[in-house]
Amino acid sequence: MIIDTKSWRHVFKLDPDKQLTDEQLEHLCVSGTDGIMVGGSTGVTYENTVDLLARIRQYEVPCVLEVSHRDAIVPGFDMYMIPVVLNSGDPQWIVGQQMEAIAEYGSLMDWDEILTEGYIILNGDSAAAKLTSAQTDISEREVVAYARMAEQMFKMPICYVEYSGTFGDMDIVRQVKRNLRDTQLMYGGGINSLEKAKLAGEAADTIIVGNIIYEDFNQALATVAGCQSM
Ligand code: 1GP
Numbered sequence: 001m002i003i004d005t006k007s008w009r010h011v012f013k014l015d016p017d018k019q020l021t022d023e024q025l026e027h028l029c030v031s032g033t034d035g036i037m038v039g040g041s042t043g044v045t046y047e048n049t050v051d052l053l054a055r056i057r058q059y060e061v062p063c064v065l066e067v068s069h070r071d072a073i074v075p076g077f078d079m080y081m082i083p084v085v086l087n088s089g090d091p092q093w094i095v096g097q098q099m100e101a102i103a104e105y106g107s108l109m110d111w112d113e114i115l116t117e118g119y120i121i122l123n124g125d126s127a128a129a130k131l132t133s134a135q136t137d138i139s140e141r142e143v144v145a146y147a148r149m150a151e152q153m154f155k156m157p158i159c160y161v162e163y164s165g166t167f168g169d170m171d172i173v174r175q176v177k178r179n180l181r182d183t184q185l186m187y188g189g190g191i192n193s194l195e196k197a198k199l200a201g202e203a204a205d206t207i208i209v210g211n212i213i214y215e216d217f218n219q220a221l222a223t224v225a226g227c228q229s230m
Contacts, residue, residue, distance in 0.1 A: 002113055003062045003078045006157075006184055008034035009201060009227040012220070013066070013188065013210040016052045017043030024217055029059035031224045037081065037208065039066030041127045049074045066117070070101040078113070081158070085119045085132045086146045093132040117158040118150030122172070123189060126164040140172050147176045151183035161204070163189025165211065167196055173203040192219055197226025 010033050014020070017040050020028075029036065036056055038049060049065070049072045056063045057076070065077040073080070082101075085093040102109070120143055121129045124136035143161075150156040159180060161173055167190030177185050187200050188208030192215070200207045207227060213220040 001078050003035075003064075005035065005062075005064065005079060005115065005206075008184075008206045010197070010224055011035050011037050011186075011206060011208045012213060013037045013039060013208050014052060014056075014213070015040035015043075015210070016045070016048035016072075018214050020213070022055070024213075025055055026059070027217075027221060028213065029056060029061045031221055032228070033061065033224050034206075035062040035064060037064050037066050038077070039068055039081075041068065041131055044068050044072045046072050046074060053077065067101065070097065070104060073101065073105065080114045081117050082114060083117045083119050083160070084154075084156070085121060085134060086150060087120055087135045087138060089133040089135050115158055116154070116156045117160045117186070118146070118154065118156040118183075119160045119162055120146045120176075121162045121164070122168060123163045123166045125166070126162075126189075128162060128164050140175055143172055144175055144179050147179055147183075147185075151180055156183060158184050158186055160186040160188065160208075163187075166190045167192075167200075170199055170203045173200070177203060177205070191223055191226075192216065194222045194226050197223035201227045 012028050012033050062078050064079040066081040088094050121134035122136050129136050147159045150159040173187050185204045186206045187204035191197050191209045192212040209223045
């Protein structure tokens with residue numbers, strides 16, 4: 001089912017390589033979140049992705065796959081998000097992996113269910129930054145330039161400011177938001193409380209909550225309220 005992610009305010013990002021009980025998964029799926037994104041930097045396989053999708057599909061919540069490796073592309077998600085790391089120093093993460101996936105699956109791909117995410121990774125200590133050789137020591141002007149590039153040059157539907165593992169600089173996120181017109185601004189990184197969910201929710205269109213799900217489940221659930229009635 002093709003869904004419109006444009007109105008999403010809150011998303012839980014679930015890592016197929018990490019464990020959740022059935023009860024926890026139910027709480028997340030019926031929490032009022034706008035969607036579940038399945039994805040992770042390491043340890044994501046076809047098997048653990050299929051398994052997680054089947055469990056999420058017991059609920060009505062929309063579910064999208066953020067494709068991290070072509071071996072873990074599983075049919076049956078509502079949409080597929082393809083990350084392009086704009087500030088990667090390695091073309092492998094800008095066009096390389098994507099080319100390999102399209103070379104293999106291009107004739108089968110339904111482009112109406114695919115959204116490209118222009119990632120700007122800003123926490124140099126994160127696994128994502130290390131994996132992709134992201135150039136994180138950049139100025140606000142350079143971050144904004146990448147965001148404009150995502151929207152104006154590459155017509156990407158999503159710009160994703162990624163601070164995975166730490167709460168980022170909301171001034172930068174606000175500045176990016178001011179410079180985008182149609183492209184949806186997603187923010188992820190270190191949202192571990194209602195308060196931080198509110199701050200990030202005021203700065204970006206959509207907030208992504210990841211690690212805290214596995215560290216302090218109740219705090220993770222509390223983040224949903226940070227995006228309501230706004
Ligand atoms: C990771 O942006 C997400 O890709 C969420 O970040 O895990 O720090 O919440 P956290």
